[in-house]
Amino acid sequence: MDKVELLSPAGDLERLKVTLLYGADAVYIGGQNYSLRANANNFSLEEIKEGCIFAHSLGKRVHLTLNIVFHNEDMADVEKYIQDVVDCGIDAFIVSDPFIISYIKTNFPQVEVHLSTQNSTSNYKAIEFFEKEGVDRVVLARELSKKQIAEIVEKVGVDIEVFIHGAMCTCFSGRCALSNYVTNRDANRGGCAQVCRFSFQNGEEKDFTMALKDMNMAEYIGDLIEIGVKSFKVEGRMRSLYYLATVIGAYREIIDGYYDHSLTPNKMKKLEERLDRVANRETSTHYFKKEADYTDQYYSGRSEVSNQDYLGQVIEYDKETKLVKFYERNYFEIGDEIELFTPKGEHIEFKLAKLYNEDMEEIDVARHPDNIYYLYLDTDIEIPEYSMIKMGG
Amino acid sequence: MKLLIECSSKENLYTNKTDGIILPLEGFSVESKCFFSMTEIKDIKDKSSCMVFVKVNKNFMNEEIDDLKKVLQELDDCGVDGVFFYDLAVLEIKNELNLQLPLVWNQTHMVNNYKTCDYYYSKGVSYALVGKEITLEEIKEIVQNSHISVMVEVVSKPSVAFSKRKLITHYYQDLGKVKKNDMIIHERGTNQDYELFENQDGTSFFLDIVTNGTSVIKDLFDIDTPFIIMREYGLENIFSQLIQDTMNYISNGCNDSSYVEKYKMIGDSTNFFFRKTIYKVKKNG
Numbered sequence: 001m002d003k004v005e006l007l008s009p010a011g012d013l014e015r016l017k018v019t020l021l022y023g024a025d026a027v028y029i030g031g032q033n034y035s036l037r038a039n040a041n042n043f044s045l046e047e048i049k050e051g052c053i054f055a056h057s058l059g060k061r062v063h064l065t066l067n068i069v070f071h072n073e074d075m076a077d078v079e080k081y082i083q084d085v086v087d088c089g090i091d092a093f094i095v096s097d098p099f100i101i102s103y104i105k106t107n108f109p110q111v112e113v114h115l116s117t118q119n120s121t122s123n124y125k126a127i128e129f130f131e132k133e134g135v136d137r138v139v140l141a142r143e144l145s146k147k148q149i150a151e152i153v154e155k156v157g158v159d160i161e162v163f164i165h166g167a168m169c170t171c172f173s174g175r176c177a178l179s180n181y182v183t184n185r186d187a188n189r190g191g192c193a194q195v196c197r198f199s200f201q202n203g204e205e206k207d208f209t210m211a212l213k214d215m216n217m218a219e220y221i222g223d224l225i226e227i228g229v230k231s232f233k234v235e236g237r238m239r240s241l242y243y244l245a246t247v248i249g250a251y252r253e254i255i256d257g258y259y260d261h262s263l264t265p266n267k268m269k270k271l272e273e274r275l276d277r278v279a280n281r282e283t284s285t286h287y288f289k290k291e292a293d294y295t296d297q298y299y300s301g302r303s304e305v306s307n308q309d310y311l312g313q314v315i316e317y318d319k320e321t322k323l324v325k326f327y328e329r330n331y332f333e334i335g336d337e338i339e340l341f342t343p344k345g346e347h348i349e350f351k352l353a354k355l356y357n358e359d360m361e362e363i364d365v366a367r368h369p370d371n372i373y374y375l376y377l378d379t380d381i382e383i384p385e386y387s388m389i390k391m392g393g
Numbered sequence: 394m395k396l397l398i399e400c401s402s403k404e405n406l407y408t409n410k411t412d413g414i415i416l417p418l419e420g421f422s423v424e425s426k427c428f429f430s431m432t433e434i435k436d437i438k439d440k441s442s443c444m445v446f447v448k449v450n451k452n453f454m455n456e457e458i459d460d461l462k463k464v465l466q467e468l469d470d471c472g473v474d475g476v477f478f479y480d481l482a483v484l485e486i487k488n489e490l491n492l493q494l495p496l497v498w499n500q501t502h503m504v505n506n507y508k509t510c511d512y513y514y515s516k517g518v519s520y521a522l523v524g525k526e527i528t529l530e531e532i533k534e535i536v537q538n539s540h541i542s543v544m545v546e547v548v549s550k551p552s553v554a555f556s557k558r559k560l561i562t563h564y565y566q567d568l569g570k571v572k573k574n575d576m577i578i579h580e581r582g583t584n585q586d587y588e589l590f591e592n593q594d595g596t597s598f599f600l601d602i603v604t605n606g607t608s609v610i611k612d613l614f615d616i617d618t619p620f621i622i623m624r625e626y627g628l629e630n631i632f633s634q635l636i637q638d639t640m641n642y643i644s645n646g647c648n649d650s651s652y653v654e655k656y657k658m659i660g661d662s663t664n665f666f667f668r669k670t671i672y673k674v675k676k677n678g
Contacts, residue, residue, distance in 0.1 A: 038672045068672075071527060072506045072534045096503075099512035125458045125482035141452065143557045151455045171598075172452055175479075176554040177502045180526045180670050181587075181600055182580050188502055191672030200578035200587070206568060208578045210560045294563035 004225050006255055007063070007161065008248050009237040011040040015244055016051045016062075018386045021343035022245045023252025026061035027051070028094060030190075030237060031085060034078060035065040036118065037237050038190025045084055052089035061091040067116035069174065069188035070097050079103065086111055096174065098133060105134035112136040114161065118188070120172040122148075124155040131158050139233065142168060142215070143287050150227045159230035164217040165247055165275075166235025168286065170196035170210045170297075211298040216283030218251070218272050222258050242310040242329070245343070245388050246278040253345055280307055309391045311338065315372070317383035323356070323374045326389055333365040337392035338375075346381050349392050394614050394621060394643050397446060397544065398636060401427050401626040406437065410636045413444030413474065415622070421464060422448035422477075424501065424552040424597045426590055426626050431464060435471050444474040450499050451594060452557070453480045462486050469494040475520060484516060495519040497544065501552055502526055507539035514541040522622070525551045529609050529666040533616055542619045547606030548635070549624035551664060553587060554598040561591040577601060603627045604664040607656040610639070611647035628659065635659075 008024035010016035016027050029051060030042045043051065048064065055062045064085055068074065082093075082104060092112035095101050096119050104113050115121060115130050120141040127138050137159040140149065144162075153160050169176065177187055178195035185191035199207035215235070217224065224232065232255070234247055250271045257263030276283070284296045312326035324340070332338070334352055341347045354376035357363050366373045377383075395412035406414055416434050417425035425448060429437070438445045447468055453461055461482060468476055469492040477499040478484065487494055497520040498504055498513045510521045522544040523532050536543045565572035575590045586601035610621060623639065625632045635656065642652040 069503045070506045070509065072508075072531055072538075075506055075508050097509055099506075099509040102512060119481075120452055121481075122452050123455045123458055123480070123482050125453070125461075125485050126480055129481040129485035129488075143452075144454075148455050170558065170560070171554040171556040174503060175452070175501055176556075177526050178554050178598065180502075180665070181551075181553050182583055182585070184668070184670055186526070186670035186672040189670070189672040191670070195580075198580065200580055202576055202578045204568060204570075208564055208576065210556070210558075210564075292558055294566040297558075297560075297563055297567075299564070299567045 002230075003259060004229060004255060005161075005231040006248065006251055007231050007233045008244060009234060009239065010051070010244075011037070011042070011237040011239075013043065013047045013051055015237075015241060017054055018241050018343075019244050019248045020055055020058055020060050021384075021386055022248040023343070023345070024060070024248050026063060026091070026231075027055065028063040028065055028233070028237075030065045031081070033081060034068050034070075034074065036067050036116075036188075036190045036192070037065075040238050045088055048085055048090065049088040052091075056089065062089070063092040063094055063114065064090045065094045065116070066100060067094050067096045067118050068190055069118070070100065071189070074189070082108065092136070094139070098130075101130070101133055101135060109134075114139060117141060117163065118174040120174055124152045127152060127156045127158060131156060137161055137231065139163075141172065143172065143292075145290075146220075146223060146227070146288050149224075149229065153228040160228070161231035161233055162217075162224065162229050163215060163235060164221070164224070164232040165215055165251065166239075167214050167281075168212040168235075170212055206299065209297070209299050212286070213282045213284040213296055213298065214279060215286055216275060216279070217285060217288065218254055218268075218275055220285060220288060221251070221254050222263075225255075225258060240310070241313060241386075242388055242390070243278050245341075245386070246274060249341065249343070249345055250274045277309060278307060310388070311391060312366075312373070312389040314340070314383060314385060314387035314389065316385060317377075317387075322376055322378045324377050324383060324389075325372065325374050328366045328371050328373050329369055331365070331367050332391065338389060339392040340377065340383065340387055340389050342381070342383055342387040344382070348377070348379055348381060350377060394610075394618055395444070396636065396639055396643065397444070397620055397622045398632075399425065399549075399622065399624040399626075401624070401629060403427060403429070403433070405633070406441075407633065407636055408437065408441040408443050410633070411443055411640065413446060413620075414441070415446045415448060415477065417448040417450075418464065420594075421461065422450050423555055423594050424450065431467055434468075434473070438471050438473055446475040446477060446497065447473050448477040448499070449483055450477050450479040450501075453482050458482060458486075462490065465492060465494060466490060477522065484518065488517065497522055498541070501555070505531065507535040510535055510539040510541040510543070514539065520544055520620070522546065525549075525604070526665045526670060528669055529612060532666075533612065536613070536616050536618050544620040544622055545606075545613055545618055546604075546622040546624070547610055547613070548604060548628070548659065549622070550588070550599045550601065550603055550627045552597060553600050555595060556598075557595040559591055560596040561589055599626075600664075601627075602662050603659055604662050604666075605656065605659040606663060606666060607639075607659065608653050608663070609666050610642065611653075614643065614647040631658070
């Protein structure tokens with residue numbers, strides 16, 4: 001059985017590297033045009049090339065989103081852009097427009113084309129259409145049950161990708177222009193203002209809201225593998241490095257644990273706790289087990305949690321001095337219970353005993369985000385760059 | 394240029410007043426307020442001399458595909474003039490069953506450029522209803538550069554979004570109150586109302602203000618736009634007269650400026666005809 005692909009978002013080159021190091025098999029990125037996250041940093045052509053070289057050196061892949069809904073003016077330079085990014089070495093395009101699909105398959109048959117979830121593809125018959133158009137993979141709509149996904153996998157000849165984790169749209173993807181009307185920002189060209197997270201007056205005592213809880217499919221990874229899904233997609237090109245490292249690292253362990261039968265209930269519980277802790281919203285499996293209902297949404301009167309767990313990002317570890325050099329992210333102090341985790345999945349828990357500023361003066365508190373600090377940690381475990389420091393417990 | 398209309402009730406279909414009507418098929422269409430059974434559609438088709446188009450614009454699930462095949466076959470058999478579709482399953486089934494049924498590409502917010510219109514034309518799709526979030530200039534470019542027969546919705550409360558979720562039911566469940574099927578919600582920042590309508594298929598969002606595109610009809614006429622569409626909802630009191638006046642206006646070459654003057658009564662919202670959306674709020678560094 002081929003191992004399922006773990007597909008991570010990467011909003012910039014650093015996220016690309018970190019998520020691949022933390023166990024993603026592939027990343028999806030946006031270029032500076034034609035991507036549905038127009039306000040993420042996004043990748044220049046040079047960065048795409050560098051990202052591809054880095055990914056390929058690890059035997060991993062880069063998918064490029066080209067999934068805006070095209071207007072006439074967007075078509076002007078897109079063919080040149082496609083040529084340019086193919087030259088950079090990308091492995092697959094994620095596309096929603098069938099004209100673009102047809103153009104790529106005609107001119108660059110060596111590059112895969114994945115149908116974007118923006119098409120909200122929800123049945124096998126629609127997939128049959130795209131299969132004939134040469135699409136290699138379909139990212140399914142997020143409104144499907146386990147049974148529906150299984151039937152699709154069984155009936156079609158293309159690879160199936162599903163979202164497993166992250167924020168959700170309230171409406172069918174692509175079938176929503178709320179952002180256009182409320183903010184004049186084009187939802188289907190990367191400007192979505194997430195109006196489905198706004199609250200609206202309606203004459204009742206509580207405002208009308210329709211925001212959804214995030215998706216979390218950790219518990220059902222085994223089911224999805226057994227069904228025959230080929231790729232698991234994590235949402236969040238604009239999420240923090242720490243969030244991505246945690247989520248991708250946790251799913252890497254869940255997937256590997258499923259295949260090598262090492263996923264004990266205790267280990268799973270720990271991994272789920274890790275995912276819960278980095279989340280800023282409650283989670284749900286939405287349509288997977290049942291028709292989505294009111295428990296999958298948020299209503300007025302809630303606020304999102306700002307997570308303060310993330311303490312720092314490791315720059316390097318000196319085995320001689322036993323000092324971890326890191327960028328600080330959140331306030332912490334001597335005596336705190338700390339956890340450091342590495343891209344390889346090692347977790348080291350310890351009580352912070354010694355802390356230094358950049359001038360190597362011993363201090364009690366790290367209080368300035370983005371400043372460089374050092375902490376003392378006596379360990380034989382390899383602590384590479386991009387290891388993360390978080391609050392323990 | 395032909396006028397197609399979509400009515401907001403079954404009481405008056407205006408079939409003798411217009412070039413064509415659009416009938417949303419019950420259980421197979423969304424983003425409308427009045428739905429018709431297959432029996433009703435066949436009956437209307439038999440009795441009407443105008444063109445009859447049918448909306449089959451849901452996102453379908455696997456278990457609906459067999460029924461979808463049946464209704465498309467029935468619509469083909471009864472000779473309707475076209476079927477509005479969103480889900481590509483409709484196009485695939487048309488090809489699979491070798492149906493003669495003309496199709497209208499109606500992916501609500503996605504019909505925004507002429508190259509993709511031509512792509513669908515090459516796949517046997519006859520018509521495209523352009524998105525309501527593009528400008529008149531963009532629409533004109535599509536009409537002038539695509540081989541597909543273009544439809545433009547000029548007067549309507551625009552469909553803004555569609556969710557499979559029963560958002561009104563869920564809201565009232567949380568509130569512990571008896572649910573309703575529709576609701577007006579107010580967005581504070583823009584001081585704008587939206588109407589939500591829920592049925593068994595999900596929740597439709599409409600802008601609660603009528604787009605008045607009567608002033609753009611002449612521009613569209615001048616470039617030989619094949620179809621314009623008007624939807625009755627929100628205009629019930631004047632719709633009959635509006636249809637009649639619009640038919641006359643078109644038949645007289647759209648030269649009667651008093652028509653545009655008269656229908657200023659509909660309001661001054663021209664939606665995105667003269668307003669471009671933005672999508673980048675900052676420059677890449």
